[in-house]
Amino acid sequence: MISMHQTRDGERRVLQPFTMVIFGASGDLTERKLIPALYHLTAGGHLPVEFSVIGVARRKWDDAYMRAKMREAVAKALGPEGIDERVWDDFARRLYYVPGDATDPSTFSRLDQAIADIAASTSPEVGRNRLYYLATLPSLYPKLIEGLGELEAARSDRGWGRIIVEKPFGHDLESAIQLNRLLARYFDESQVYRIDHYLGKETVQNIFVFRFANGIFEPIWNRNYIDNVQITVSETLGVGHRGAYYEEAGALRDMVQNHLLQLLALVAMEPPASFTADAVRNEKVKVLGSIPLPDVEAVTKNSVRGQYTAGVVGGEPVPGYLQEANVSPDSTTETYVALRLGIDNWRWAGVPFFIQTGKRMATRCSRITIYFKRAPHLPFQRFAVPDLKPNSLVLNIQPEQGVTLSIGAKVPGPQVRIRNVDMTFEYESTFKERSPDAYEHLLLEAIAGDATMYTRADEVEAAWKIVTAIRNAWDEGAVPLHPYPAGSMGPEAKRWLLGRGRVWNGG
Numbered sequence: 001m002i003s004m005h006q007t008r009d010g011e012r013r014v015l016q017p018f019t020m021v022i023f024g025a026s027g028d029l030t031e032r033k034l035i036p037a038l039y040h041l042t043a044g045g046h047l048p049v050e051f052s053v054i055g056v057a058r059r060k061w062d063d064a065y066m067r068a069k070m071r072e073a074v075a076k077a078l079g080p081e082g083i084d085e086r087v088w089d090d091f092a093r094r095l096y097y098v099p100g101d102a103t104d105p106s107t108f109s110r111l112d113q114a115i116a117d118i119a120a121s122t123s124p125e126v127g128r129n130r131l132y133y134l135a136t137l138p139s140l141y142p143k144l145i146e147g148l149g150e151l152e153a154a155r156s157d158r159g160w161g162r163i164i165v166e167k168p169f170g171h172d173l174e175s176a177i178q179l180n181r182l183l184a185r186y187f188d189e190s191q192v193y194r195i196d197h198y199l200g201k202e203t204v205q206n207i208f209v210f211r212f213a214n215g216i217f218e219p220i221w222n223r224n225y226i227d228n229v230q231i232t233v234s235e236t237l238g239v240g241h242r243g244a245y246y247e248e249a250g251a252l253r254d255m256v257q258n259h260l261l262q263l264l265a266l267v268a269m270e271p272p273a274s275f276t277a278d279a280v281r282n283e284k285v286k287v288l289g290s291i292p293l294p295d296v297e298a299v300t301k302n303s304v305r306g307q308y309t310a311g312v313v314g315g316e317p318v319p320g321y322l323q324e325a326n327v328s329p330d331s332t333t334e335t336y337v338a339l340r341l342g343i344d345n346w347r348w349a350g351v352p353f354f355i356q357t358g359k360r361m362a363t364r365c366s367r368i369t370i371y372f373k374r375a376p377h378l379p380f381q382r383f384a385v386p387d388l389k390p391n392s393l394v395l396n397i398q399p400e401q402g403v404t405l406s407i408g409a410k411v412p413g414p415q416v417r418i419r420n421v422d423m424t425f426e427y428e429s430t431f432k433e434r435s436p437d438a439y440e441h442l443l444l445e446a447i448a449g450d451a452t453m454y455t456r457a458d459e460v461e462a463a464w465k466i467v468t469a470i471r472n473a474w475d476e477g478a479v480p481l482h483p484y485p486a487g488s489m490g491p492e493a494k495r496w497l498l499g500r501g502r503v504w505n506g507g
């Protein structure tokens with residue numbers, strides 16, 4: 001049976017047998033996301049007949065142990081649905097493990113040998129086509145890129161080699177540029193897949209479809225009709241065991257540089273001429289490049305930062321950020337950030353984009369709201385419209401998934417009274433199909449060689465430029481750090497950012 005994959009622009013590609021190598025195989029991401037995604041892809045019959053997955057990490061595991069560990073991981077990810085034994089058997093026999101350290105050059109030759117051995121017992125193409133996934137600590141990326149780059153350069157077969165780089169991609173503009181340069185030394189840009197898992201979410205992918213498959217929204221998708229756009233990504237989780245990483249990152253680097261700016265780019269970009277990787281990414285780069293880089297004064301006026309203190313989330317008492325493991329007791333790392341950004345182009349001039357994200361907030365919610373301008377004149381008595389809100393369009397990303405249009409409607413009765421009502425489309429009740437996890441989409445696309453939903457070098461740099469400008473101003477002490485209790489929706493100070501008459505879409 002031949003496996004086919006249809007790319008976004010409609011091209012049907014035959015999926016060739018391949019080997020995927022995961023560096024960081026004993027880590028959290030591999031267990032929670034990568035292996036369950038591969039299991040689901042196997043179950044759905046989306047992968048070629050021959051493929052293998054090799055885990056690499058420092059621990060002294062072997063193939064059998066890797067299979068046992070990954071079985072636990074898949075069982076946990078599937079929950080009550082449970083493992084399908086037939087699928088598992090088919091999948092597990094393709095799992096291998098190579099112990100190795102990124103800093104030891106022999107790791108790469110042993111890996112190469114392992115791939116050759118697997119190819120000898122399966123199909124030569126399993127050895128020829130390779131997808132390398134960097135899911136280790138980012139400090140190991142340079143060594144891995146060098147080692148893999150040399151391994152790729154030494155190959156004489158005509159297969160493909162691709163490298164997926166997990167976030168964080170650098171910690172500021174300069175380090176992102178360095179990382180891009182290093183990748184470019186060994187790989188062509190078309191081989192590099194920088195992952196942002198938000199781009200794999202079904203509802204995020206629907207932003208494209210919503211905007212560009214419907215004729216009715218595009219004419220009003222601009223400064224003439226839109227008052228402001230709000231993007232909220234709130235989480236109830238704290239930093240958990242990731243304190244050491246988070247201390248260096250903070251909400252701005254951890255969430256804004258990638259996920260929130262990607263959401264903004266999808267909402268604000270011009271329609272691409274086609275759904276090819278470069279056509280889409282050109283437009284995203286253009287829109288990110290149209291966000292003016294703020295100076296210290298602009299950052300002071302247009303950003304709010306916060307840090308959670310002890311509180312109650314979902315009925316459970318939780319510690320404050322400063323009490324989390326591996327967090328310095330006098331840390332000034334932000335766990336919440338709100339920004340007001342502008343986009344200097346014809347479509348958006350003068351329209352503020354408000355974004356906020358935080359940990360340990362009252363609710364888990366990712367949502368984009370487009371607030372339209374009010375009707376120019378209301379031919380009703382004042383008492384008929386005491387609290388009529390402007391029209392809004394909500395793109396719900398998670399946990400609710402769907403689209404809601406809020407409009408004014410007449411309340412039944414003898415008098416004219418007007419109230420806001422919602423027209424809602426919900427994924428769950430509309431579609432019977434299961435929504436694949438973001439990693440399923442993205443892995444399959446990398447296997448098929450479709451980079452549309454991966455970020456390009458200039459795109460990550462454009463995002464880092466904005467974030468680094470904000471970060472630098474913060475480092476000058478320009479913006480105070482507001483405490484907010486865990487279980488709230490962030491610091492009160494976020495409210496003044498919006499200006500009069502507006503409320504945050506996530507509360």
Ligand code: BG6
Nearest residue numbers: 167197235237254255259366398
């Ligand atoms: C990750 C961040 O990229 O995204 C985490 O590092 C965050 O801090 C996570 O919790 C949120 O992803 P999701 O898919 O749960 O919204």
